[in-house]
Amino acid sequence: xxxxxxxxxxxxxxxxxxxxxxxxxxxxxxxxxxxxxxxxxxxxxxxxxxxxxxxxxxxxxxxxxxxxxxxxxxxxxxxxxxxxxxxxxxxxxxxxxxxxxxxxxxxxxxxxxxxxxxxxxxxxxxxxxxxxxxxxxxxxxxxxxxxxxxxxxxxxxxxxxxxxxxxxxxxxxxxxxxxxxxxxxxxxxxxxxxxxxxxxxxxxxxxxxxxxxxxxxxxxxxxxxxxxxxxxxxxxxxxxxxxxxxxxxxxxxxxxxxxxxxxxxxxxxxxxxxxxxxxxxxxxxxxxxxxxxxxxxxxx
Numbered sequence: 337x338x339x340x341x342x343x344x345x346x347x348x349x350x351x352x353x354x355x356x357x358x359x360x361x362x363x364x365x366x367x368x369x370x371x372x373x374x375x376x377x378x379x380x381x382x383x384x385x386x387x388x389x390x391x392x393x394x395x396x397x398x399x400x401x402x403x404x405x406x407x408x409x410x411x412x413x414x415x416x417x418x419x420x421x422x423x424x425x426x427x428x429x430x431x432x433x434x435x436x437x438x439x440x441x442x443x444x445x446x447x448x449x450x451x452x453x454x455x456x457x458x459x460x461x462x463x464x465x466x467x468x469x470x471x472x473x474x475x476x477x478x479x480x481x482x483x484x485x486x487x488x489x490x491x492x493x494x495x496x497x498x499x500x501x502x503x504x505x506x507x508x509x510x511x512x513x514x515x516x517x518x519x520x521x522x523x524x525x526x527x528x529x530x531x532x533x534x535x536x537x538x539x540x541x542x543x544x545x546x547x548x549x550x551x552x553x554x555x556x557x558x559x560x561x562x563x564x565x566x567x568x569x570x571x572x573x574x575x576x577x578x579x580x581x582x583x584x585x586x587x588x589x590x591x592x593x594x595x596x597x598x599x600x601x602x603x604x605x606x607x608x609x610x611x612x613x614x615x616x617x618x619x620x621x622x623x624x625x626x627x628x629x630x631x632x633x634x635x636x
């Protein structure tokens with residue numbers, strides 16, 4: 337006969353969401369299969385470690401590292417209040433994953449707080465993204481390395497979106513980014529490392545956009561995002577979010593955690609734009625970011 341403790345543990349193992357428990361010092365005491373799936377970290381790698389050791393390296397939308405400042409778990413242990421947050425965890429492979437976090441205090445029979453439980457789920461539009469991947473594969477419109485749309489698809493998609501600006505009164509944003517000092521990754525660590533840098537940036541873009549945003553690899557270390565139904569302020573915020581998430585990611589390579597940044601240009605398209613004029617403008621804005629010190633967004 338299964339006792340209640342084992343039954344509850346098995347139920348927590350079976351749920352799709354990530355669940356883990358910590359004590360009052362934020363030492364990890366339980367780590368279910370959902371967390372393993374969402375983070376890439378196996379329980380043997382994390383059990384009895386402290387979450388503030390920066391295992392998941394949660395950041396908020398401004399790039400603040402919550403494990404050191406503003407941790408929802410720590411606040412709940414201190415004040416006993418449940419709370420929710422939208423954060424971005426750091427996957428073992430290096431890219432950022434958006435998650436919705438819910439934290440609840442754990443109390444003993446006397447009502448004393450003995451720790452907290454964090455439950456979180458993937459907040460990206462993973463299903464929509466996977467459907468798009470299958471469609472692009474069928475049409476040979478997928479970049480084989482990054483699994484994003486390729487240049488051929490981006491050119492056709494951008495032309496279609498410009499036609500819809502006047503027809504449907506849509507506002508279309510265009511983002512162009514180039515990985516900073518990308519040649520140094522290839523020269524110092526080899527092309528396999530460079531490929532991993534490209535994949536990390538691609539996963540960060542695809543996992544943190546909206547379901548109807550399209551991201552693709554334009555060529556080399558350049559990427560493009562086409563963002564529908566967005567105004568200037570929202571486009572600035574989105575581009576800055578992607579810049580921050582890339583800058584707070586890392587690329588695991590032979591025991592090192594390599595930092596990567598990207599320079600961005602962002603612009604709103606008009607019904608007078610052509611794909612060529614829009615791309616020329618956003619490319620020029622990206623180079624202004626390069627000239628301004630890199631790892632920044634220039635909007636125009």
